[in-house]
Amino acid sequence: MTPNWDDMKNFLAVARAETLSGAAALLRADPATVGRRVSRLEGALGEVLFTKSPQGYMLTPQGQKLLPHAVRLEQAMLDARDALDGQGAELSGQIRLGAPDGCANFLLPQVCAAITAQNPDLDIQIVALPRIFNLSKREADMAITVSRPEAGRLVVQKLADYKLHLAASEGYLSSHPPISDMAALGGHRIVGYIPDMIFDKELDYMSGTPFERVALASNSASVQLNILRQSGGVGVVHDFALPAAPNLRKVLADSFSLKRSFYLIRHEDDRRVARLTRFAEALSEGVRREVAKLEALA
Numbered sequence: 001m002t003p004n005w006d007d008m009k010n011f012l013a014v015a016r017a018e019t020l021s022g023a024a025a026l027l028r029a030d031p032a033t034v035g036r037r038v039s040r041l042e043g044a045l046g047e048v049l050f051t052k053s054p055q056g057y058m059l060t061p062q063g064q065k066l067l068p069h070a071v072r073l074e075q076a077m078l079d080a081r082d083a084l085d086g087q088g089a090e091l092s093g094q095i096r097l098g099a100p101d102g103c104a105n106f107l108l109p110q111v112c113a114a115i116t117a118q119n120p121d122l123d124i125q126i127v128a129l130p131r132i133f134n135l136s137k138r139e140a141d142m143a144i145t146v147s148r149p150e151a152g153r154l155v156v157q158k159l160a161d162y163k164l165h166l167a168a169s170e171g172y173l174s175s176h177p178p179i180s181d182m183a184a185l186g187g188h189r190i191v192g193y194i195p196d197m198i199f200d201k202e203l204d205y206m207s208g209t210p211f212e213r214v215a216l217a218s219n220s221a222s223v224q225l226n227i228l229r230q231s232g233g234v235g236v237v238h239d240f241a242l243p244a245a246p247n248l249r250k251v252l253a254d255s256f257s258l259k260r261s262f263y264l265i266r267h268e269d270d271r272r273v274a275r276l277t278r279f280a281e282a283l284s285e286g287v288r289r290e291v292a293k294l295e296a297l298a
Contacts, residue, residue: 005077007041008070010034011049015067018056075269092121095279098143100200102221103262103287104128106241106294111286115279122279141276142266144287146202153268157280160288163239163295164205164258166251172231179234179251182209189215189233191224202260205236240294250298262287 013023013034020031027034042049049063059067099108104126112124127140148156166185173179177187190211197219198204206214216232218224221241228235229245236258242248264284270276 003041003044005073007037007044008073010037011041011063011066012070012074014038014050014057015059015063015070018058020057022056071267071269075273090121091115091119091275091279091282093275094123094125095142095276096125096127096140097283098127098129098140100144100146100221101128102238102241103144105222106238106244107287107290111283111290114286115282118282141270142264142280145263145265146200146260148261148263149265155266155268155271157264157266157284159262159264159284160291161259161261162291164236164260165239165253166234166256167228167237167242167245167248168234168251169229169231169247170249171247172228172233173249173251175231182252182255185211185234185252191216191227191233191235193217193224194219205258239298240291242298243294 010023010027010029013026014020017023017026020034023029023034024031038050045062045066047062047066048060049066050057051060052058097108097112105128108126112126116122116124144159148158168179168188177184179185179188190206190213192206192214193203194217195214216224216227216235218227221238224235225237225241225245225248227233228237228248234251237245237248242250264280266276266280
């Protein structure tokens with residue numbers, strides 16, 4: 001019995017979601033149907049592709065061997081759809097974009113809203129997670145990162161540079177001792193990342209400074225911003241996020257300033273997918289434009 005695309009599609013969904021219910025949500029199908037189709041594929045191949053564990057469905061060694069072939073089959077189906085749609089057609093279908101939560105909260109809503117306004121048949125899913133995405137497992141079609149990956153079969157494109165400064169609320173600054181220089185920060189509450197949950201070295205803003213103790217911490221840049229808005233202390237903020245928090249003021253802007261970059265990463269197998277390339281171009285232009293506009297207002 002030769003495996004068919006529907007069965008392979010269900011295999012891919014379970015490999016990515018690691019649960020039948022998660023795979024069913026991806027496919028908009030019934031979990032029992034997903035399970036039956038995976039079982040049918042295992043029967044056709046004469047191999048066990050998953051083992052069930054408390055963590056969910058884990059790929060067996062044979063499943064790991066099948067995964068890249070299933071991804072290539074999926075890619076062939078996408079290529080065929082692109083060829084039929086034509087280069088000049090509007091974007092359609094679904095694209096899942098992973099991003100760190102600062103970018104996802106303060107840049108991507110307006111950028112992606114503009115893209116979908118021009119492409120009404122396109123569905124964009126923004127996955128905001130404070131971690132690195134695994135494109136090989138197809139957790140997303142593409143992802144934005146804060147550092148350039150050094151390994152993996154990836155296509156990397158620099159999107160934009162962005163700036164960060166120390167900031168605090170007007171209420172906090174008016175009720176605490178003045179901050180005249182970096183040494184004066186020693187008497188203030190610092191807001192920042194949970195040290196052992198910093199998933200990228202580019203987010204380790206306090207390393208090497210005298211202020212490594214973080215009194216109020218979160219693994220989310222957006223939560224940190226809201227702590228600062230509530231007069232929780234002094235912390236590092238993206239300049240492009242400051243217009244969304246008008247009660248925050250930069251602190252020691254001439255003494256402390258950081259520059260970081262956003263990178264768009266795609267799986268190398270997607271290089272020839274015209275639909276994803278056109279989306280990447282629109283996304284890149286939109287992110288650069290939005291960063292420039294918001295930083296001018298900060």
